Amino acid sequence: MKIGIVGGGAVGLLLAAYLGRHHEVTMYTRRLAQAKQLAEQGVALEKDGETTTVAVRARPFADAELDEPLVFVAVKQYDLDAIWARADAFRRVRTLVFVQNGMGHLDSLPLLVGQTILAGVVEHGAWKRDDRTVVHTGVGKLTLAVRFGSIGDARELQSDDPHFPIEWVDDWKRMLVDKLVVNAVINPLTALLQVNNGALLEVAPYREMMAQLFDEVRQALALADEQRAWERIVHICRKTADNYSSMYMDLAHGRRTEIDAILGYVLQQGEARGVALPLIRFLFCAIKGKEGREEDG
Amino acid sequence: MKIGIVGGGAVGLLLAAYLGRHHEVTMYTRRLAQAKQLAEQGVALEKDGETTTVAVRARPFADAELDEPLVFVAVKQYDLDAIWARADAFRRVRTLVFVQNGMGHLDSLPLLVGQTILAGVVEHGAWKRDDRTVVHTGVGKLTLAVRFGSIGDARELQSDDPHFPIEWVDDWKRMLVDKLVVNAVINPLTALLQVNNGALLEVAPYREMMAQLFDEVRQALALADEQRAWERIVHICRKTADNYSSMYMDLAHGRRTEIDAILGYVLQQGEARGVALPLIRFLFCAIKGKEGREEDG
Incomplete structure (x- = not known):
């Protein structure tokens, strides 16, 4: 599946590093320089002293039209306004996954009828060493739940990687x-x-x-x-x-x-x-x- | 007047440095080494870059019998128990001045009938550079009030030094x-x-x-x-x-x-x-x- 990831912070890079092994990932970053580096050199994942690299596509979010069926929005909650300023860019996306902390941001989304909204909780320890490198310090899990709509393509989000388990739950609120x-x-x-x-x-x-x-x-x-x-x-x-x-x-x-x-x-x-x-x-x-x-x- | 000062911290040294100019001060310290140094070299007061020295007598509190009519107790409140363990040492003292922060310590004092108890508030900025040196960084005042008994000898506690004013107030509680x-x-x-x-x-x-x-x-x-x-x-x-x-x-x-x-x-x-x-x-x-x-x- 084609997957988009908006945000090149620790969470965005971590998602790209693991999902990029089985999916075709495109990263959308704030800065052109980061997009260039990611497109040229891929995402580097440091884990237990070893570094592995995964190839991704990447471009700046500012002028992109997202055409992946499923997109993770992995920016901080306080940066969501900048994302919504370009809500039109998500017209062709069928499923959006929000992995922010907090809850208020999912109450009123400026989205299209028919789009599926997932809420995600990332419980990994990870930090960003540089624009293309994420250090995975603590294995946790990615928990997903449907917030609005029906699961659709997102069903494919599965993982049997013990370092990156994905768990689906029914109760998004809980x-x-x-x-x-x-x-x-x-x-x-x-x-x-x-x-x-x-x-x-x-x-x-x-x-x-x-x-x-x-x-x-x-x-x-x-x-x-x-x-x-x-x-x-x-x-x-x-x-x-x-x-x-x-x-x-x-x-x-x-x-x-x-x-x-x-x-x-x-x-x-x-x-x-x-x-x-x-x-x-x-x-x-x-x-x-x-x-x-x-x-x- | 002969004045005793129990405690060789910043407050004790500051009191000694100013009161020692007009009174015969004896300091009672916890450590013998500090008492020796004070007795030999006096108290040094650093103020606006200048250092002045005042001669004092000094001895360790642990084996002293205080014979000054007026004694300042200038230890922290949590060190008062160690002072009270030798309450007998204050038998000959007529007036005790407590300059601790807080209030609870003045509610039940193990003292003799007839002794005068003053409460004092030190509002100077001062810190202890070494065992005999206090740095006076902020001029405030020493405020005194009678807590128990009658003012007696303490009346002599006056100061026209603009760097060390003494103020008497009636309302100790306030x-x-x-x-x-x-x-x-x-x-x-x-x-x-x-x-x-x-x-x-x-x-x-x-x-x-x-x-x-x-x-x-x-x-x-x-x-x-x-x-x-x-x-x-x-x-x-x-x-x-x-x-x-x-x-x-x-x-x-x-x-x-x-x-x-x-x-x-x-x-x-x-x-x-x-x-x-x-x-x-x-x-x-x-x-x-x-x-x-x-x-x-």
Whole structure:
């Protein structure tokens, strides 16, 4: 199958590196230089010290008309506006897969009648070494669910690669909420305290902060199964103990964070439910403030 | 007048450097080496690039019988237990001046009938360069008030030195609460966010955090004049914009902080009043966690 991937960040490169083995992948990047490099040299995947290369086609998104039946949109949520400014470019695409963190971006999509929308959750550890190289540090999975429409071509998205499993689930909402809850608790805390994920379990007062924050998140989102949600968070902290969260890394590198898509969304939901969320509001300000400082510096 | 000063930290040295000009000062230190150095070379005061030296007497606290009529206790609140373990050593002292942050330590003092207890608030910027040298970076004032007993000998504590003014006030409680409120808001926030005092005003989301935290502090302490208290905080942030709070510095140097005496006390007061204090509890954990980490490292 022909697959398009919009976005040349760590997630876009990771998808291209694995999907490109069995599919004909075209990457759509923001910068011409990156597209050129990818088209000429392919995507490089570093895993356990070995590097493999996969050939892809690539071009800048800015002037492309996408003609793949299935396209992954792998930009950050705050870059979606730039994508929608060219919504017409997706006219010929039958299935779009959104892999952003957060949930709000899937509520109102400027798309065509008949298009299938999938939601995806990427739970791999990966970072971008350079414009064509992604380092795959932690094997997780890609989870997919239908958000709007019927599955169609996307049925072909399967993988028996143990380094890149693909899992289909029925309940898109539960899938996204699960990820949101984990992100809403682990990301801002590790970014604020400047610690790795494991420290939230190991340092007793940090674990208490995590419980306090979780208590607000579960109220804001009216979580059905609190116990299960809490255990998921603890499980992920333990499994990724040595990792630094994406929000930690974003701040460390002076990049914009996904705080709006994550805590901003939770805050909105809580406000709509009339729940008081002092800690979430406080943390939201802390990360916003740090973002501003990094941009200054 | 003969004056004793227990504690050879920045505050103890600063008091000795200024009071030693007009009084006969004896310093009581924890370590013999510091006492020796002070006795032999005096206290050095660095101010605006110039260093002046004042001769003092000095000895280790551990085996001293204090015989000055007036003694400053200038150790951190968490070191008071070590002082009280030798409460007998103060038998001949008529007036004790406590200059700790917080308030709880003055509620139950193991002292003799007839002794006068003063509370003092030191609002100078100062840090200890070495065992005998204090750097005076910001001129503030020493404020004194009678806590128990009658003023007596302490009346002599006056200063017309513009670099070291002494102010007497009647309302000890208001004096201590004023300082506590400022410390409870500025110290933990700057320590957590790792910024100087001015950033709390300059960065809009940080200012919002400050307002959120203040809102809990004023409820916990049932502040009478909120407006005045808030303006004091803003004023001090502005006046000390380039300074880093003592709690920030303590964490940066892997030292224990005064979080128990400051937010711990506010938390206690709030609990006694039945006020919910999510942010204070959260910040308390954050600083406790960071303290533990520094000790590990």
